[in-house]
Amino acid sequence: xxxxxxxxxxxxxxxxxxxxxxxxxxxxxxxxxxxxxxxxxxxxxxxxxxxxxxxxxxxxxxxxxxxxxxxxxxxxxxxxxxxxxxxxxxxxxxxxxxxxxxxxxxxxxxxxxx
Amino acid sequence: xxxxxxxxxxxxxxxxxxxxxxxxxxxxxxxxxxxxxxxxxxxxxxxxxxxxxxxxxxxxxxxxxxxxxxxxxxxxxxxxxxxxxxxxxxxxxxxxxxxxxxxxxxxxxxx
Numbered sequence: 079x080x081x082x083x084x085x086x087x088x089x090x091x092x093x094x095x096x097x098x099x100x101x102x103x104x105x106x107x108x109x110x111x112x113x114x115x116x117x118x119x120x121x122x123x124x125x126x127x128x129x130x131x132x133x134x135x136x137x138x139x140x141x142x143x144x145x146x147x148x149x150x151x152x153x154x155x156x157x158x159x160x161x162x163x164x165x166x167x168x169x170x171x172x173x174x175x176x177x178x179x180x181x182x183x184x185x186x187x188x189x190x191x192x
Numbered sequence: 193x194x195x196x197x198x199x200x201x202x203x204x205x206x207x208x209x210x211x212x213x214x215x216x217x218x219x220x221x222x223x224x225x226x227x228x229x230x231x232x233x234x235x236x237x238x239x240x241x242x243x244x245x246x247x248x249x250x251x252x253x254x255x256x257x258x259x260x261x262x263x264x265x266x267x268x269x270x271x272x273x274x275x276x277x278x279x280x281x282x283x284x285x286x287x288x289x290x291x292x293x294x295x296x297x298x299x300x301x302x303x
Binding site: 080082084118119120121123168170175178180182183184185186 | 195196223225227232233234235236237240242280282289290291292293294295296
Protein backbone atom coordinates (compact mmCIF):
# COMPACT_ATOMS: atom_id res chain seq x y z
CA UNK A 79 0.00 0.00 0.00
CA UNK A 80 1.74 3.13 -1.24
CA UNK A 81 -0.92 5.65 -0.21
CA UNK A 82 -1.75 6.43 -3.84
CA UNK A 83 -4.88 4.77 -5.21
CA UNK A 84 -5.81 4.66 -8.85
CA UNK A 85 -9.11 3.61 -10.40
CA UNK A 86 -10.03 1.82 -12.51
CA UNK A 87 -7.18 -0.69 -12.66
CA UNK A 88 -8.11 -1.68 -16.21
CA UNK A 89 -9.99 0.20 -18.89
CA UNK A 90 -10.92 -0.79 -22.42
CA UNK A 91 -12.44 1.90 -24.59
CA UNK A 92 -13.17 2.72 -28.17
CA UNK A 93 -11.60 5.67 -29.92
CA UNK A 94 -14.77 7.74 -29.70
CA UNK A 95 -15.48 7.12 -26.02
CA UNK A 96 -14.99 9.55 -23.17
CA UNK A 97 -13.66 8.20 -19.91
CA UNK A 98 -11.76 9.44 -16.88
CA UNK A 99 -8.96 8.03 -14.76
CA UNK A 100 -8.93 8.84 -11.07
CA UNK A 101 -6.09 9.14 -8.60
CA UNK A 102 -6.32 9.75 -4.89
CA UNK A 103 -3.43 10.17 -2.49
CA UNK A 104 -3.68 9.75 1.28
CA UNK A 105 -0.21 11.06 2.08
CA UNK A 106 -0.90 14.76 2.56
CA UNK A 107 1.28 15.59 -0.44
CA UNK A 108 1.07 18.85 -2.37
CA UNK A 109 2.31 17.71 -5.78
CA UNK A 110 0.74 15.14 -8.09
CA UNK A 111 1.82 13.73 -11.43
CA UNK A 112 0.54 11.75 -14.40
CA UNK A 113 2.94 9.42 -16.23
CA UNK A 114 2.55 7.20 -19.26
CA UNK A 115 4.37 3.87 -19.26
CA UNK A 116 4.68 2.07 -22.58
CA UNK A 117 6.50 -1.19 -23.17
CA UNK A 118 10.26 -0.86 -23.68
CA UNK A 119 10.20 2.90 -23.05
CA UNK A 120 11.08 5.04 -20.03
CA UNK A 121 8.28 6.54 -18.01
CA UNK A 122 7.02 9.66 -19.73
CA UNK A 123 5.94 12.54 -17.54
CA UNK A 124 2.67 14.02 -18.80
CA UNK A 125 1.46 16.57 -16.27
CA UNK A 126 2.54 18.04 -12.95
CA UNK A 127 0.25 19.73 -10.45
CA UNK A 128 1.46 21.65 -7.43
CA UNK A 129 -1.06 22.90 -4.90
CA UNK A 130 -3.81 22.18 -7.43
CA UNK A 131 -2.21 24.31 -10.11
CA UNK A 132 -0.90 22.78 -13.31
CA UNK A 133 2.78 23.66 -13.47
CA UNK A 134 3.97 21.37 -16.22
CA UNK A 135 2.49 19.99 -19.44
CA UNK A 136 5.01 18.01 -21.43
CA UNK A 137 3.60 18.44 -24.93
CA UNK A 138 0.70 16.12 -24.24
CA UNK A 139 -2.05 15.99 -26.93
CA UNK A 140 -5.26 17.77 -26.03
CA UNK A 141 -7.18 14.49 -26.07
CA UNK A 142 -5.73 14.09 -22.56
CA UNK A 143 -7.18 16.63 -20.14
CA UNK A 144 -6.08 16.65 -16.49
CA UNK A 145 -8.02 18.04 -13.58
CA UNK A 146 -6.96 18.59 -9.98
CA UNK A 147 -9.93 19.68 -7.86
CA UNK A 148 -7.95 19.50 -4.60
CA UNK A 149 -4.54 18.39 -3.43
CA UNK A 150 -5.70 14.81 -2.79
CA UNK A 151 -7.36 14.08 -6.11
CA UNK A 152 -6.18 14.07 -9.69
CA UNK A 153 -8.14 13.09 -12.78
CA UNK A 154 -7.17 12.40 -16.36
CA UNK A 155 -10.06 12.88 -18.78
CA UNK A 156 -9.76 10.93 -22.00
CA UNK A 157 -11.49 11.72 -25.30
CA UNK A 158 -11.01 10.49 -28.85
CA UNK A 159 -7.92 8.47 -28.04
CA UNK A 160 -5.76 6.66 -30.56
CA UNK A 161 -4.51 3.05 -30.47
CA UNK A 162 -0.98 4.27 -29.65
CA UNK A 163 -2.39 5.70 -26.41
CA UNK A 164 -2.75 2.17 -25.05
CA UNK A 165 -0.40 2.03 -22.07
CA UNK A 166 -0.17 1.93 -18.30
CA UNK A 167 -1.03 5.34 -16.84
CA UNK A 168 0.60 5.98 -13.49
CA UNK A 169 -0.23 8.62 -10.95
CA UNK A 170 2.35 9.75 -8.41
CA UNK A 171 2.57 12.25 -5.59
CA UNK A 172 5.31 13.91 -3.60
CA UNK A 173 5.45 16.22 -0.61
CA UNK A 174 6.21 19.08 -2.95
CA UNK A 175 8.19 19.64 -6.13
CA UNK A 176 11.48 20.19 -4.37
CA UNK A 177 14.34 18.11 -5.73
CA UNK A 178 14.73 16.12 -2.51
CA UNK A 179 11.16 14.87 -2.44
CA UNK A 180 10.78 11.40 -4.00
CA UNK A 181 7.61 10.47 -5.83
CA UNK A 182 5.29 7.72 -4.64
CA UNK A 183 3.36 5.86 -7.33
CA UNK A 184 -0.04 4.23 -7.57
CA UNK A 185 -0.50 0.85 -9.24
CA UNK A 186 -1.69 2.42 -12.47
CA UNK A 187 -4.57 2.07 -14.89
CA UNK A 188 -3.97 -0.31 -17.80
CA UNK A 189 -5.65 1.39 -20.75
CA UNK A 190 -6.46 -0.41 -23.99
CA UNK A 191 -7.83 1.48 -26.98
CA UNK A 192 -9.76 -0.60 -29.49
CA UNK B 193 15.93 15.58 -24.65
CA UNK B 194 17.93 14.30 -21.73
CA UNK B 195 18.22 10.57 -21.36
CA UNK B 196 19.47 8.09 -18.85
CA UNK B 197 21.30 5.02 -20.01
CA UNK B 198 20.40 2.13 -17.76
CA UNK B 199 22.18 -1.19 -18.06
CA UNK B 200 21.89 -4.00 -18.38
CA UNK B 201 18.45 -4.17 -19.98
CA UNK B 202 17.82 -7.59 -18.49
CA UNK B 203 19.50 -10.12 -16.24
CA UNK B 204 18.82 -13.79 -15.57
CA UNK B 205 20.67 -15.00 -12.50
CA UNK B 206 20.77 -17.86 -10.05
CA UNK B 207 19.31 -17.45 -6.59
CA UNK B 208 22.01 -16.38 -4.15
CA UNK B 209 24.03 -14.43 -6.69
CA UNK B 210 24.80 -10.74 -6.36
CA UNK B 211 23.40 -8.30 -8.91
CA UNK B 212 24.66 -4.94 -10.11
CA UNK B 213 23.01 -2.43 -12.40
CA UNK B 214 23.78 1.18 -13.20
CA UNK B 215 22.59 4.38 -14.81
CA UNK B 216 24.63 7.02 -16.54
CA UNK B 217 23.86 10.45 -17.87
CA UNK B 218 25.70 13.00 -19.95
CA UNK B 219 24.62 15.79 -17.58
CA UNK B 220 24.80 16.39 -13.86
CA UNK B 221 22.02 15.26 -11.56
CA UNK B 222 21.29 16.37 -7.99
CA UNK B 223 19.11 13.40 -7.05
CA UNK B 224 19.14 9.71 -7.88
CA UNK B 225 16.23 7.43 -7.09
CA UNK B 226 15.93 3.68 -7.51
CA UNK B 227 12.50 2.05 -7.92
CA UNK B 228 11.27 -1.52 -8.31
CA UNK B 229 8.14 -2.41 -10.25
CA UNK B 230 6.38 -5.74 -9.87
CA UNK B 231 3.98 -6.97 -12.56
CA UNK B 232 0.62 -5.22 -12.37
CA UNK B 233 1.83 -2.67 -9.85
CA UNK B 234 3.36 0.77 -9.83
CA UNK B 235 7.02 1.51 -9.10
CA UNK B 236 7.97 1.42 -5.43
CA UNK B 237 10.80 3.59 -4.13
CA UNK B 238 13.77 1.56 -2.89
CA UNK B 239 16.52 4.09 -2.24
CA UNK B 240 16.92 7.86 -2.60
CA UNK B 241 20.34 9.53 -2.96
CA UNK B 242 20.96 13.26 -2.65
CA UNK B 243 24.72 13.83 -2.36
CA UNK B 244 27.63 12.93 -4.60
CA UNK B 245 29.45 9.94 -3.17
CA UNK B 246 26.52 8.98 -0.94
CA UNK B 247 26.24 5.25 -0.31
CA UNK B 248 22.93 4.05 1.10
CA UNK B 249 21.65 0.59 1.99
CA UNK B 250 18.16 -0.82 2.34
CA UNK B 251 18.44 -4.41 3.50
CA UNK B 252 20.25 -6.37 0.80
CA UNK B 253 20.16 -3.37 -1.54
CA UNK B 254 22.93 -0.81 -1.77
CA UNK B 255 23.00 2.21 -4.04
CA UNK B 256 25.59 4.90 -4.62
CA UNK B 257 25.47 8.42 -6.05
CA UNK B 258 28.49 8.69 -8.32
CA UNK B 259 31.21 11.21 -7.52
CA UNK B 260 30.88 12.81 -10.94
CA UNK B 261 27.12 13.22 -10.30
CA UNK B 262 26.49 11.62 -13.67
CA UNK B 263 25.92 8.06 -12.59
CA UNK B 264 24.52 5.76 -9.95
CA UNK B 265 24.56 2.06 -9.31
CA UNK B 266 22.34 -0.38 -7.45
CA UNK B 267 23.62 -3.64 -6.00
CA UNK B 268 21.49 -6.50 -4.71
CA UNK B 269 23.29 -9.08 -2.61
CA UNK B 270 22.30 -12.73 -2.22
CA UNK B 271 19.34 -12.51 -4.59
CA UNK B 272 16.11 -14.33 -3.81
CA UNK B 273 13.14 -15.18 -6.07
CA UNK B 274 11.07 -12.22 -4.84
CA UNK B 275 13.72 -9.84 -6.21
CA UNK B 276 12.22 -10.54 -9.63
CA UNK B 277 10.88 -7.41 -11.28
CA UNK B 278 11.88 -4.31 -13.20
CA UNK B 279 14.29 -1.89 -11.56
CA UNK B 280 14.23 1.74 -12.64
CA UNK B 281 16.67 4.50 -11.94
CA UNK B 282 15.50 8.09 -11.97
CA UNK B 283 17.58 11.21 -11.82
CA UNK B 284 16.68 14.83 -11.32
CA UNK B 285 18.60 17.10 -13.63
CA UNK B 286 20.49 19.97 -12.01
CA UNK B 287 19.88 22.01 -15.15
CA UNK B 288 16.16 21.53 -15.69
CA UNK B 289 14.91 20.17 -12.37
CA UNK B 290 13.06 17.47 -14.29
CA UNK B 291 12.95 13.87 -13.07
CA UNK B 292 14.04 11.51 -15.83
CA UNK B 293 13.64 7.73 -15.77
CA UNK B 294 15.86 5.03 -17.20
CA UNK B 295 14.41 2.29 -19.38
CA UNK B 296 14.59 -0.28 -16.63
CA UNK B 297 16.49 -3.47 -15.88
CA UNK B 298 14.41 -6.63 -15.89
CA UNK B 299 15.67 -9.09 -13.29
CA UNK B 300 14.82 -12.76 -13.30
CA UNK B 301 16.01 -15.08 -10.54
CA UNK B 302 16.19 -18.82 -10.98
CA UNK B 303 15.53 -20.73 -7.76
